[in-house]
Amino acid sequence: DAMVIQNPRYQVTQFGKPVTLSCSQTLNHNVMYWYQQKSSQAPKLLFHYYDKDFNNEADTPDNFQSRRPNTSFCFLDIRSPGLGDAAMYLCATSNPTALAGPKNIQYFGAGTRLSVL
Amino acid sequence: AQRVTQPEKLLSVFKGAPVELKCNYSYSGSPELFWYVQYSRQRLQLLLRHISRESIKGFTADLNKGETSFHLKKPFAQEEDSAMYYCALSEPTSGTYKYIFGTGTRLKVLA
Numbered sequence: 001d002a003m004v005i006q007n008p009r010y011q012v013t014q015f016g017k018p019v020t021l022s023c024s025q026t027l028n029h030n031v032m033y034w035y036q037q038k039s040s041q042a043p044k045l046l047f048h049y050y051d052k053d054f055n056n057e058a059d060t061p062d063n064f065q066s067r068r069p070n071t072s073f074c075f076l077d078i079r080s081p082g083l084g085d086a087a088m089y090l091c092a093t094s095n096p097t098a099l100a101g102p103k104n105i106q107y108f109g110a111g112t113r114l115s116v117l
Numbered sequence: 118a119q120r121v122t123q124p125e126k127l128l129s130v131f132k133g134a135p136v137e138l139k140c141n142y143s144y145s146g147s148p149e150l151f152w153y154v155q156y157s158r159q160r161l162q163l164l165l166r167h168i169s170r171e172s173i174k175g176f177t178a179d180l181n182k183g184e185t186s187f188h189l190k191k192p193f194a195q196e197e198d199s200a201m202y203y204c205a206l207s208e209p210t211s212g213t214y215k216y217i218f219g220t221g222t223r224l225k226v227l228a
Contacts, residue, residue, distance in 0.1 A: 004160075030213070031213045033215070040126065040220065040221075041220055042121070042203070042217075042218040042219055042220045042221065043161075043203070043216075043218045044218075045215055045216065048211075048213070048215065050211055050212055050213050053211070055210065055211045090161065092161075094213060094214065096212065096213040096214060102166065102168070102169075103214070104149065104207045104213075104214035105151075105163055105166070106163075106216060108153075108160045108161040108162065109160060110159070110160045111160070
């Protein structure tokens with residue numbers, strides 16, 4: 001099945017120790033998104049890539065970075081995780097250039113739950 | 118500011134009872150709204166979108182611009198409907214679209 005795959009499902013890191021979360025997709029979609037979701041809160045968009053173009057949300061802390069080396073992969077780097085960064089991180093894709101069908105549906109991965117000790 | 122509000126964190130209903138999950142939005146343009154669902158231990162997935170005006174798994178949602186609402190309804194709830202439901206507003210950005218999500222409503226359908 002074509003999918004959005006996030007690894008690992010659970011990640012534990014130490015306070016201040018850099019951590020990378022990964023996302024891959026087999027949908028060949030142009031856009032990849034990263035969301036942060038804390039308990040009982042709405043998923044909050046951190047940034048997205050449209051092809052190689054990076055688009056940061058205005059309120060995303062500098063501590064969060066992203067890389068997209070190719071169409072299939074996108075990484076979320078947290079340079080110095082704090083206790084407040086413990087959350088579920090969701091990756092999603094969309095295809096705004098689709099010739100047919102809706103252009104703004106997003107397809108989500110299962111998420112990575114990050115714990116910071 | 119653009120905003121999506123889901124006033125209920127938890128909604129419990131008995132099997133066979135009608136269900137209405139509320140969603141209100143604040144948006145300056147012409148809104149495009151979605152309902153996403155997350156079943157236990159599964160990923161977030163699209164349930165329905167207002168443009169298609171479809172019924173999925175017995176659920177419908179009508180966009181009411183006057184009341185700025187997009188409530189999700191089902192006449193007879195089933196146990197398998199128990200899940201987390203998120204309302205989302207699609208907003209154009211940088212040649213594509215981004216979502217503004219509500220905080221979600223957990224639906225529990227009791228036997």
